[in-house]
Amino acid sequence: MAGNPNAGKTTLFNSMTGSRQHVGNYPGVTVEKKEGSCNHGDWRVNVVDLPGTYSLTAYSIEEVVARDYIINERPDVVVDVVDASNLERNLYLGVQLIELGVPVIFAFNMSDVAESRGIKFDLQALSSLLGAPIVPTIGHKGKGVKELLAEAVALAEGSTVLRRPEITYGAPVEQAICAIRRELEQQAAFSEETTARWTAVKLLENDQEVMKLYRQPEVVEVVAAEQARIEKVLGDTAEMIIADRRYGFISGACQETVRATTESRHTRSDRIDEIVIHRFWGIPIFLGLMYLVFWLTFTVGNPPMEWIETFFGWLGGVISSWWPDGSESIMRSLLVDGIIAGVGGVVVFLPNILLLFLAIAMLEDSGYMARAAFMMDRLMHKIGLHGKSFIPMLTGFGCTIPGIMVTRTLENRRDRLTTMMVLPLISCGARLPIYTLLIPAFFPSAWRAPMLWIIYLIGIVLAIACAKLLRATIFKGESVPFVMELPPYRLPTLKGVLIHMWERGSLYLKKAGTIILGISIVLWALTSFPKLEVTDSSLSEEEQQSMELSHTVAGRIGHAMEPAIKPLGFDWRIGTAMIGAFAAKEVFVAQLGIVFSVGEADEESVPLREKLRSNYSPLAGLCIMLFMLITAPCVATVAITRRESNSWGWAMFQLAGLTVMAYVITLIVYQVGSLLGLGI
Amino acid sequence: MNSESFNPAHLMPLSLIPTGHSVVLRRVGAGDGIASRLAAMGVLPGTTIEVRHNDRHGPIILGVNGGRVMLGRGMASKMSVQDS
Numbered sequence: 001m002a003g004n005p006n007a008g009k010t011t012l013f014n015s016m017t018g019s020r021q022h023v024g025n026y027p028g029v030t031v032e033k034k035e036g037s038c039n040h041g042d043w044r045v046n047v048v049d050l051p052g053t054y055s056l057t058a059y060s061i062e063e064v065v066a067r068d069y070i071i072n073e074r075p076d077v078v079v080d081v082v083d084a085s086n087l088e089r090n091l092y093l094g095v096q097l098i099e100l101g102v103p104v105i106f107a108f109n110m111s112d113v114a115e116s117r118g119i120k121f122d123l124q125a126l127s128s129l130l131g132a133p134i135v136p137t138i139g140h141k142g143k144g145v146k147e148l149l150a151e152a153v154a155l156a157e158g159s160t161v162l163r164r165p166e167i168t169y170g171a172p173v174e175q176a177i178c179a180i181r182r183e184l185e186q187q188a189a190f191s192e193e194t195t196a197r198w199t200a201v202k203l204l205e206n207d208q209e210v211m212k213l214y215r216q217p218e219v220v221e222v223v224a225a226e227q228a229r230i231e232k233v234l235g236d237t238a239e240m241i242i243a244d245r246r247y248g249f250i251s252g253a254c255q256e257t258v259r260a261t262t263e264s265r266h267t268r269s270d271r272i273d274e275i276v277i278h279r280f281w282g283i284p285i286f287l288g289l290m291y292l293v294f295w296l297t298f299t300v301g302n303p304p305m306e307w308i309e310t311f312f313g314w315l316g317g318v319i320s321s322w323w324p325d326g327s328e329s330i331m332r333s334l335l336v337d338g339i340i341a342g343v344g345g346v347v348v349f350l351p352n353i354l355l356l357f358l359a360i361a362m363l364e365d366s367g368y369m370a371r372a373a374f375m376m377d378r379l380m381h382k383i384g385l386h387g388k389s390f391i392p393m394l395t396g397f398g399c400t401i402p403g404i405m406v407t408r409t410l411e412n413r414r415d416r417l418t419t420m421m422v423l424p425l426i427s428c429g430a431r432l433p434i435y436t437l438l439i440p441a442f443f444p445s446a447w448r449a450p451m452l453w454i455i456y457l458i459g460i461v462l463a464i465a466c467a468k469l470l471r472a473t474i475f476k477g478e479s480v481p482f483v484m485e486l487p488p489y490r491l492p493t494l495k496g497v498l499i500h501m502w503e504r505g506s507l508y509l510k511k512a513g514t515i516i517l518g519i520s521i522v523l524w525a526l527t528s529f530p531k532l533e534v535t536d537s538s539l540s541e542e543e544q545q546s547m548e549l550s551h552t553v554a555g556r557i558g559h560a561m562e563p564a565i566k567p568l569g570f571d572w573r574i575g576t577a578m579i580g581a582f583a584a585k586e587v588f589v590a591q592l593g594i595v596f597s598v599g600e601a602d603e604e605s606v607p608l609r610e611k612l613r614s615n616y617s618p619l620a621g622l623c624i625m626l627f628m629l630i631t632a633p634c635v636a637t638v639a640i641t642r643r644e645s646n647s648w649g650w651a652m653f654q655l656a657g658l659t660v661m662a663y664v665i666t667l668i669v670y671q672v673g674s675l676l677g678l679g680i
Numbered sequence: 681m682n683s684e685s686f687n688p689a690h691l692m693p694l695s696l697i698p699t700g701h702s703v704v705l706r707r708v709g710a711g712d713g714i715a716s717r718l719a720a721m722g723v724l725p726g727t728t729i730e731v732r733h734n735d736r737h738g739p740i741i742l743g744v745n746g747g748r749v750m751l752g753r754g755m756a757s758k759m760s761v762q763d764s
Contacts, residue, residue: 054720055717055720057716059714086746086747088745089745207713236725239716243716244724273733277733279735370750375738378737378738378739482739483750485721485748485749486749487748
C-alpha cells in the first residue's frame with residue numbers, strides 16, 4: 001500500500017489487517033516497516049503499509065524506502081491509497097506508479113468526505129483513462145475493503161489485464177528521453193521496456209538515488225546536455241516541465257470524469273485553525289494541551305506504576321521466603337535482586353509509555369501535531385531543529401525513554417538523531433531524587449529552589465548548545481527545508497489510536513526489555529560479587545553492607561576510578577554509586593546510602609545528608625549533580641537509543657560523548673571553583 | 681505591507697506576500713530536489729496559491745488546490761510569485 005501522507009493509508013491498512021500486524025524496521029534505516037495479513041477467499045494476502053510519499057522521486061528517507069520496496073521487491077499489486085477529496089495532488093504519485101509499470105489499483109479513500117463535499121466521480125471512465133481499477137473506500141468504516149481485496153487478487157491472478165495509458169511529455173522532453181535511453185541501453189541491460197524509459201525520466205528529473213546508479217560519464221554527459229537543451233527551449237528546468245506534464249495528464253483525465261463544486265475540504269479545519277494557530281491563543285492552547293499530555297502520562301500513569309512496583313516487590317518477597325531467613329543464597333539474590341528487579345524496572349515504565357503514546361496518537365491522528373510543529377518551528381528553528389522536536393524534548397523532562405520513542409514522529413533522520421542525542425541532557429524525573437537529596441545537604445534553604453532551577457537550566461542550555469554543535473558538524477550536509485502538509489482536522493478513531501499505542505508499547509517491551517534486562521543482571525552481578533567471605537561481628541549491619549559493596553567488582557571499579565575522578569572532587573564512594581546509577585539514575589541515592597553505611601536511604605534521608613555534608617564541600621556537591629545531569633544516560637536510554645537509531649554506533653556515541661562532556665565540564669567547574677577558594 | 685512596496689506586475693518573493701492574498705507561483709529558486717518535492721505536493725510554477733498565514737517570522741501556510749502546505753520562511757523567500 002502506497003500513498004500520500006494523510007491519505008488515510010494506515011487507517012485502511014488497519015481495517016484490512018486488524019490486529020494481525022507486525023512492526024519492524026527496514027534494514028539499515030530508522031523507518032518503520034508495517035506488515036500485516038488478511039484472508040480473501042482461498043488467498044492469504046500479505047499487506048505492507050509503505051511510508052507515506054508524495055512522489056517516487058526520492059526526497060526523504062521514507063520516499064527512498066517506499067520506492068525501493070516497490071522497485072526491488074516487486075509486490076504482486078500496489079494499492080495506491082488516494083484521498084478522493086484532494087484527487088489531483090494525490091494522483092501525482094499514482095501517475096508515477098503507472099509510469100513505473102507496476103500493477104496498480106487505486107483506492108479512492110474517504111470517498112464519503114469527497115461526496116459530502118459535492119465531488120462526483122465517473123469511476124468507470126476515470127478507471128479506463130488511468131488504466132487501473134478504482135475502488136472507493138472509507139478507511140475508518142472498513143468500507144470497500146472486500147472489493148479492494150477482490151480486485152487485488154484478480155490482478156495478481158492475472159484475470160485483470162491493465163491497459164496502461166501513455167504519458168507523454170511533449171516533443172523536446174520525449175527527444176531527451178530517447179537520447180538518454182539510447183545511451184543507457186548501451187551501458188546496461190533493462191529487463192523491461194518501462195524500466196529504461198522510467199530511468200531516463202528519473203535522470204532528467206535529477207533524482208539523486210537513480211543518478212547514483214548511473215554514473216557513467218557518457219550517461220551523465222547526455223543527461224546534462226539534454227537538461228540544458230530543454231531549459232533553453234522551454235524556459236524552465238526539465239524537472240518542472242515533467243511535473244507540469246504529469247499534472248496536465250491528471251487534469252486531462254479528471255476533466256471529463258470528476259465534477260466538483262467549489263467547496264473546500266478545509267472550511268471547517270480553517271475555522272478551527274483561526275483559533276488554534278492564532279497569534280495570541282495558539283501558544284496558550286499548545287501549552288494547555290501539552291500539560292494535558294503530561295498530566296495523562298505522569299499523573300494518571302502513576303498509580304499503575306505503583307501497582308507494578310508493589311506487585312514486583314510482593315513477588316520478590318514471596319520468592320525470598322522460599323529460602324530460610326538470613327540465608328545467603330546466590331540463587332535467591334539473582335532471582336530477587338537481579339531478574340525480578342530487572343524485569344520490574346522495565347515493566348514499570350509501561351503505563352507511562354502507553355499513556356504517552358495514546359496522547360501522542362490522538363494529537364497526530366487529529367492533525368494537531370502538524371499545527372504544533374508550525375507554532376514551535378520558529379523557536380526550534382533557532383536551535384537548528386524541526387518544530388516537531390519540541391515534543392520529545394518536553395517529554396524528556398518526565399522520562400528520556402518515551403522522549404526518544406516520540407522522536408519517531410520526526411520524519412527527517414537528521415532531526416531525529418540530533419534530538420535523540422541531546423535528549424538525555426534534559427533532566428528526567430529519575431534525576432530529581434539525586435537533586436533533592438544533594439541540594440538540601442549542601443545549600444542553605446534560600447538557595448535550594450534557585451539551585452534546582454539552575455541545574456535544570458544548565459541541562460536545557462547544554463541540550464541547545466549540543467544540538468547546534470551537532471547540526472554544524474555531523475548532521476551538516478543533509479539540511480532539508482521545512483515543508484509539510486497541514487492535514488484537515490479529523491476525529492481520531494479509537495481503533496487507530498489503540499493500535500498505535502500498542503505498537504509502541506509492545507516494541508518497547510520486546511526490544512528494550514531484553515537489553516535492559518540483560519544489562520540489569522550484569523549490573524546486579526557487578527554490585528554483588530565477589531562476596532565478602534569474612535564477617536566481622538563487631539560491625540553493625542550497615543557497616544557490613546558497606547564493606548560488602550566495597551569488596552564487589554563495582555566497589556573495586558569505584559576504587560580504581562578514584563584517581564580519575566579525584567580532580568572532579570569525587571572519591572571511590574561516588575564512583576561506586578555512579579556505576580549503580582547506570583542501571584537507573586535514581587539508584588544513585590540508594591547506592592550512596594549503602595556506601596555510607598546508613599542502610600536503606602531515600603532522597604529524604606537526613607543521616608545520609610549529614611554524612612555527605614561532612615565528607616564533601618558544597619562545590620563537590622554541585623559537581624556531583626552536574627556530573628549526574630550530563631553523564632552517561634541510564635541503561636534503558638542506551639538500549640532505546642540503540643533500538644530507535646538502529647545502530648549501536650549512535651548509542652555508543654551518545655554514551656561516550658555525554659560522559660566525556662560531563663567529565664570535562666565538571667573538571668573545569670571543580671578546578672576553577674577550587675582556585676577561587678569555593679572548595680572549602 | 682504597505683501598498684507602495686507591493687507592485688503586482690513584478691515578481692515578488694512569496695515570503696513578502698501578506699495573509700489573504702492570492703498569487704501565481706512563477707519560479708522556485710532552490711535546487712536539491714526541493715522544487716520537485718513541492719511540485720509533488722501540488723506547488724509548481726503556474727499554480728495559484730493563497731497565502732493563508734504569514735506572520736513576518738516563522739513558517740507560512742499556503743492554500744493550494746484545497747490543500748494546506750506549510751513552508752519554512754527561507755524556502756518561501758526563494759519562490760517568486762506574481763499577483764493573480
